[in-house]
Amino acid sequence: MSSQKGNVARSRPQKHQNTFSFKNDKFDKSVRTKKINAKLHDGVCQRCKEVLEWRVKYSKYKPLSKPKKCVKCLQKTVKESYHIMCRPCAYELEVCAKCGKKEDIVIPFNKEPENAENNQRSNHRRSCKRNEESDDDLDFDNDLDDTGENQAD
Numbered sequence: 499m500s501s502q503k504g505n506v507a508r509s510r511p512q513k514h515q516n517t518f519s520f521k522n523d524k525f526d527k528s529v530r531t532k533k534i535n536a537k538l539h540d541g542v543c544q545r546c547k548e549v550l551e552w553r554v555k556y557s558k559y560k561p562l563s564k565p566k567k568c569v570k571c572l573q574k575t576v577k578e579s580y581h582i583m584c585r586p587c588a589y590e591l592e593v594c595a596k597c598g599k600k601e602d603i604v605i606p607f608n609k610e611p612e613n614a615e616n617n618q619r620s621n622h623r624r625s626c627k628r629n630e631e632s633d634d635d636l637d638f639d640n641d642l643d644d645t646g647e648n649q650a651d
């Protein structure tokens with residue numbers, strides 16, 4: 499009789515599975531979704547906030563690719579999707595930035611100076627140094643007119 503030696507039963511099936519999967523696509527998608535999900539719908543009323551949240555939930559929220567025109571200042575300063583007004587305008591008028599109505603704002607805008615380079619409006623006043631006693635702008639303008647002829651320094 500033949501003796502069996504060293505016959506160790508290998509119960510491990512030789513699987514040649516390719517466990518490699520393309521994660522890039524998934525990853526990219528989730529980051530984008532996360533970004534949108536993390537979006538703070540500030541400066542809008544309760545109803546508009548719900549609408550925006552609904553859009554996010556059902557993946558109908560489309561981020562703006564470029565700024566839209568604000569209905570108030572008519573500048574392309576609207577950076578939020580579905581908003582009709584830019585932040586400064588909505589903030590100033592205390593209205594919802596999306597529907598433009600005077601409603602209770604759920605999350606008020608942070609009064610933060612957004613990138614100033616976008617605010618290239620004609621008001622030069624702000625970029626000029628302010629006098630300690632800022633009582634009159636006209637006075638200040640006059641000062642600028644004659645360019646330092648009578649400089650005491």
Ligand SMILES: [Zn+2]
Binds near residue numbers: 570571572586
């Ligand atoms: Zn505006």
Ligand SMILES: [Zn+2]
Binds near residue numbers: 545546547595598599
């Ligand atoms: Zn609204």
